[in-house]
Amino acid sequence: MGKLLVKNKDLVVPGEVLVEGMDYVPGSGVFREGEMIVANSVGLVSVDNRLVKLIPLTGFYAPKKNDTVIGKVANINFNGWMIDIGHSNFAMLSLKEATNEYIDKKADLSKYYDFGDVVVAKIISTTKDGTSDLTMKGPGLNKLVNGRVIEVASTKVPRIIGKQGSMITIIKTKTNCKVVVGQNGKVWIQSENPEEERKAIDIIRFIEKESVKEGLTEKVEKLLK
Known part of the structure; x- marks a missing residue:
């Protein structure tokens, strides 16, 4: 009979x-060593039926296929756009993935997306070093x-x-704001009312903290009344 040595939401450290x-299945943030499941990072334990995993408390964004991300145009070349998504390597948005319409290689690409433009895109592939290819078809x-990006x-x-x-x-x-959340930790917030934008930012910071x-949902609802 397997023995669970921790409780849900316990804070654990690597090697614990x-x-x-063998009654439990290891998920993300843990690994099996013989007949034990061991933490490989700092995080909170999550037990769902027989699945044991960790919710990491810290760490940089690691791009994954199918993630929706928010990024900024950092460079333009003849193949397309280099997008800063908060990783050490820029992501690539190619001509064929930028729009449903045909883009000629001789076209002025800044007319589509210029330096500093903020976009929401989807990761369609990644490499081992974290370099990603994006699409904006969807x-x-x-x-x-x-709007603002935090x-x-x-x-x-x-x-x-x-x-x-x-x-x-x-x-x-509750804030009357448009909000888009990227899985890379970038959040876009837009409202015609600056006070509403500020309220949305403050509540997102509260949730993060x-x-x-x-009872977080109840606390948020109370703060937004």
Whole structure:
């Protein structure tokens, strides 16, 4: 019979044994060593039925296929655009993935996306060093005009979005702001009212700070009344 040595949301450190026995399945942030499941990073334990994994507390964004990310145009070359998504390597947005219309290689590419433009895109492939290829073909993938971009820890993004988008829906509804959350920890917020933008930013910062605590949704709803 397997033995769980920790509780849900316990804080653990690398090398700490979480499970003895073969009854549990290792997920992200842990590994199996013989008949034990061991933590390989600092994080909070998450136990879902027989799946044991860690929610990391720190760490840089590691691009993954199918992630939706927010980035800024950092460079333009004859092949397309280099996009800063908060990783050490820029992501590549090629001509064929930039739009559904045909773009001639001789065209002025800055007419489509210029230096400093902010875009929301999807990662379609990555390499071992974290270099990514992007697409902007798909619903919700476009240039983000006006508004503000703030950065949060990418590990906090699931909490800001909430289960089935519940938390982000509350933020949008209560602040009357347009909000787009990238899985790379960049959040775009736009409203005609600067006070509403400030309110949305403050509540996102609150969620980031209080993300590991119980009853967060109720606290957010109370603050936004």
